[in-house]
Structure formats: C-alpha cells, structure tokens
Amino acid sequence: MAKATRIVSMHSGYETNGVYTDGFLARPSSGTGLPGVVLLSGMGGMTWTQREITRHFARAGFVAMSPDFMGESLDGHAQRLRAKNALDVDHATKQIIGAAAFLRGLPWVGPKGRVGILGFCLGGGLAILAAARSKEFQSAVIYHHSLFPDERELDTFDCPMQYHIGTNDHSTPKDEIDAFSAAMAARGKTFELNWYKDMEHSFAQIAPDAKVSAPRRAATDLSYDRSFAFFHRTLGKKSKAKAKKPAKKRAR
DSSP states (O other): OOOOOOOOEEEEEEEEETTTEEEEEEEEESSSSSSSEEEEETTOSHHHHHHHHHHHHHHHOOOEEOOOOOOSOOSHHHHHHHHHHHOOOHHHHHHHHHHHHHHHTTTTTTTTTOOOEEEEEEEHHHHHHHSSSSOOOOOOEEEOOOOOGGGGGGGOSSOOOEEEETTTOSSOOOHHHHHHHHHHHHHOOOOOEETTTTTTTTTTTTOOOOOOHHHHHHHHHHHHHHHHHHHHHHHHHHHOSSOOOSSSSSSO
16 A cells, blocks of 8 residues: 555635635645545535545545535434435535635645545535536546436536445435436436445445444445546546555446
8 A cells, every 4th residue: 555645634614706615625735736626525514524534535645625515513314314405505516616716726736726526425416516517627426426416417517427336325226326327328428337235325434444344444445446546547647645556346
C-alpha cells in the first residue's frame, strides 16, 4: 500500500448567490493543480462518518469538500427520513453546484481545476442533478442513489459516471437500477456499474477505522479504490500519494 498523503482538514463554508452553505474541507497539505471532489452525504448530513470520508479522499490526493446541504443535525432514522422528504431539492442542488466554484477558488485546485462529484443515497441523486444541471463537474461517482430525478434530467448529463450498488440493497433495488440503466441507454449514455455481492444499502458509508464485518470492509475498500482510480483517471493530475490499485476481480 502506498503511503497516504499528509492532510489538513477543517470546518469550512462558502456563499452561492448570497446564500451561505456550511461544510467540511480536507486536502493534501501541499500541492497545486490537484483534482477537487464534492462529496455528498446521505440523509444523515454532516456526521462524523462523513467528515472521516472527506479526510479519506484527501489522503488519496483530492481536495475534498462535503457541503452540509441538510443544514441541521438529526438523530434517529425517522427524523432523518422526514428531513429528506421535506428537502428543497432545487435549492440543495444549487448549493451543491456552488461547491465546485468554491473548490476552484482555492489555490490547491485553481480556477481551471477539474472537479468531480460523489454522492451516497440521497446525495447520489443530488449528484446526478448537479452534474446534469451544470457543467461544473467533469466526472461523477454514485452510490445507490435513493432520490430518482425525472428521466428528462439525464438529457443534459454528459460526464463520465461510475456506480456502486449492493445486491441486497432494500432502498435502491435492482429494478430501480435496471430502470435507470435503461433511461441512460435510451439517451445514448453509458456508465460503469459495479455490484457488490450480499452488500446492503449504505454499505460503504463507514469511517476508515469502523469495526464492521470483513466482507463489508473488503467491499467498501474495493469501492473506494475504484472511486479513487476513476477520479484520478477522469480528473487528471494525481498528487504524490497514489491510491491503492483496485483488485483485478470485480465483485459480483
């Protein structure tokens, strides 16, 4: 395994058309012209796990920003689900698109820097919308999106996409993925689809040091290796630290 990049991380935020968005930033401690990545949580918002995931991407060489589009701390599944269902999707999408401009305003990325977007669950659907409604993102990684935009939004989705989904996902079942794949194909668009055997919803939304089963840890690590490699490939310049090489065999 390559030695991880030394990083710094901090509470952060930015304004989009006068509207402030809170967030969390992690980046390599040095370097310029680095790839930027906007990371979107699920309905849990800015949890400790989301901050740890942000640092994980920074150690792989990315300038990573997690905008707190949920805007509040929520406890319990029912409370989070109500907040998800009440979310102003259009407003949240504008906030998320604004995160790309924020990253390009930092010297480690720069005004001509390439920026990707990654979202889990609710954030996965928002990532699709943000990439479809703007030209700010050069690639997208989606984990088991549970927000399903109108198919017509896909007409303007033009960046490379990588997708991750567990075979036992109850929130984003296979028929939803089949419908999404068909909608993409009908528009002449392709994407890389990775299945993870026996994995459930949100299998990869865990901190790097979380105590989970060996199969779940292996699937999570494989999915991140693939995400790191995909972003480095589609966003260009790598930092001095390289992500681990993904395993040759794909999970099925």
